[in-house]
Amino acid sequence: MYPAKFDFHAPNSIEEVLSLLSEYGDDAKVLAGGHSLLPMMKMRFATPQHLIDLNRIDRLRGISQDGDTIVIGAMTTEKQIIASDVLAMHCPLLPEAAKQIADPQVRNRGTIGGDICHGDPANDQPAVTMAADATYVLQGPKGERSVHSSEFFLGSFYTAMEADEIMTSIRVPAAAGSSGSAYVKLKRKTGDWATAAAAVQLTLDGDRCSSVRIALTNVGATAIRVAAAEDALSGQVVDEALIDAAAQHAMDACDPTEDLRGDVEYKTKMAGEMTRRAIRQSLARARGQ
Ligand SMILES: Cc1cc2nc3c(=O)[nH]c(=O)nc-3n(C[C@H](O)[C@H](O)[C@H](O)COP(=O)(O)OP(=O)(O)OC[C@H]3O[C@@H](n4cnc5c(N)ncnc54)[C@H](O)[C@@H]3O)c2cc1C
Numbered sequence: 001m002y003p004a005k006f007d008f009h010a011p012n013s014i015e016e017v018l019s020l021l022s023e024y025g026d027d028a029k030v031l032a033g034g035h036s037l038l039p040m041m042k043m044r045f046a047t048p049q050h051l052i053d054l055n056r057i058d059r060l061r062g063i064s065q066d067g068d069t070i071v072i073g074a075m076t077t078e079k080q081i082i083a084s085d086v087l088a089m090h091c092p093l094l095p096e097a098a099k100q101i102a103d104p105q106v107r108n109r110g111t112i113g114g115d116i117c118h119g120d121p122a123n124d125q126p127a128v129t130m131a132a133d134a135t136y137v138l139q140g141p142k143g144e145r146s147v148h149s150s151e152f153f154l155g156s157f158y159t160a161m162e163a164d165e166i167m168t169s170i171r172v173p174a175a176a177g178s179s180g181s182a183y184v185k186l187k188r189k190t191g192d193w194a195t196a197a198a199a200v201q202l203t204l205d206g207d208r209c210s211s212v213r214i215a216l217t218n219v220g221a222t223a224i225r226v227a228a229a230e231d232a233l234s235g236q237v238v239d240e241a242l243i244d245a246a247a248q249h250a251m252d253a254c255d256p257t258e259d260l261r262g263d264v265e266y267k268t269k270m271a272g273e274m275t276r277r278a279i280r281q282s283l284a285r286a287r288g289q
Contacts, residue, residue, distance in 0.1 A: 003041035010053045014168065017052055020025055021164045024050045030057070032075060032114035035106050036123075036150060044182040049289070059276035060113070061169060063125045067270060068174050074113025075165040079104075081112060086216045088248035090174035097128040099181065103191040103232070113167045119222075126153055126223035127215035131199035134172045140165035153222035171188055173237055178204040180285030184278040186270050188261060194218040195261040198250065198274035200282040211244055214279075215245065219254040226253045229275065245280050250275035 005135070011017050011183045019026055030046035035040060039048040047155075054060055059077035063084045070091055072081070078098040081087060087094050094112075100126050101107055115125040116136065127134075130149040137146050141164055152160050161167065175181065185197035197217035203210050216224045229246035236242055256267035 001042045001044070003038070003222055004044060004047040006041075006047075006049055007182050008051050008057055014057060014166070017054065017057070018139065018141055018164070018165055020052050021166070026163055027279075028052055032107075032111040032117075035077050035102070035110040036114060036118045036120065038227065051211050054166070064075055064173070065090070066171075068176070070168045070172045070174055072112055072172065074117075075111050076113075076170055077111050078102075078107035078112065078115075082107070084119050086185065089282045091132055091172050091181075093128060093132050093174070093183060093199065095127065096181070096206065097124050097183040097185075097199065100185045100197075101126065102185075106191075110172060116152070116170070117159065117167050118154060118173060119155075119159045119160060121153075121156055121220060122218045123196065124183070124197065124217055125219040127197065127225075128199045129170060130173065130215040130225050131181070131183075131201045131213045132172045133201070134170050136167055137171060138162075138165045138166045144168070146171070156221045161252065173244035175201065176203070177210075178286045178288075180204075180282040180287070182278040182281035184274045184281065190259075194257070196270040196274050197268050198271065198278040200275070200278040202233070202279075202282045204283075204286045209233045209236055209238050209283075212282060214249060214250065214275065216254065216271050216275070219256040219267055220256070224253050226250050226275070228253070233279070238279070238283060243276055246279060247272040247276040256258075 028050040031053045061073040081098040082095045134149045137144045181201040186195045194217045202212035214229045217238045229249035233243045251272040254268045254271045
């Protein structure tokens, strides 16, 4: 199918993008890698009259370190995330998850900002960046503001970003001390979205879990942060009984819909199992095993 007719804009600066967004309002959409937006346009679920391409703005790309924080430009591709030495060293959760997104063609073009801004609960980066304690930096006509990942997703395809704003970067604290992380994703085949997936980032203080963040993919209207599961592990010497308790909290937090990937009961059980595996793997990594 062909998309509806649109005008194409290729600005060279963020200021130009914001001015075009102010001019065209809800009739405009920004284009990143195009791997979610263009299929939506071809199916006529999205019919923007103006497409504003972000690909010429170099400031939106790249991965750098700012003290204890890793700064990832919104237009950085999944392929660049996988190849990043900075992320491998300071936030290995992101490259591990990016390797599980779609296929090489999609990862070559698809961006982390696009994956998040699309607001699709099936996308991986929302839960992954939530577990990584990320903050999203947005820029609009009134200037810049930061929204924590746990507060960004308001519903399916619905986020806290205004129509006249863009995401410029994602800021992630560098993992410190004895920390470990894992993204465990059940999918029917390579290239598919998750049936259920769990992202875990934890830190140990001796034998005890001093901090932990747990988030789930594709088992609700948005990515789900499971505070009750985190509370079950925080401050504890984590054993199998506590891991089971955390997995139960993850299942309680799920609200999946039935589709070709499975029914509600199956997806809920799989969210629990992915949580169990991600916690075990994170613990082993934090212990250097
Ligand atoms: C076959 C296939 C399989 C896939 N499997 C997976 C998967 O397993 N896991 C997964 O996570 N994803 C998957 N995807 C989606 C893919 O990762 C997309 O690339 C991603 O969802 C969107 O990123 P993009 O850069 O392509 O954004 P685009 O498609 O260009 O844009 C998506 C939306 O975000 C908005 N947007 C983009 N960038 C910005 C920005 N900087 N500021 C404000 N708004 C912005 C656009 O206006 C649009 O509304 C798959 C896609 C395909 C085609």
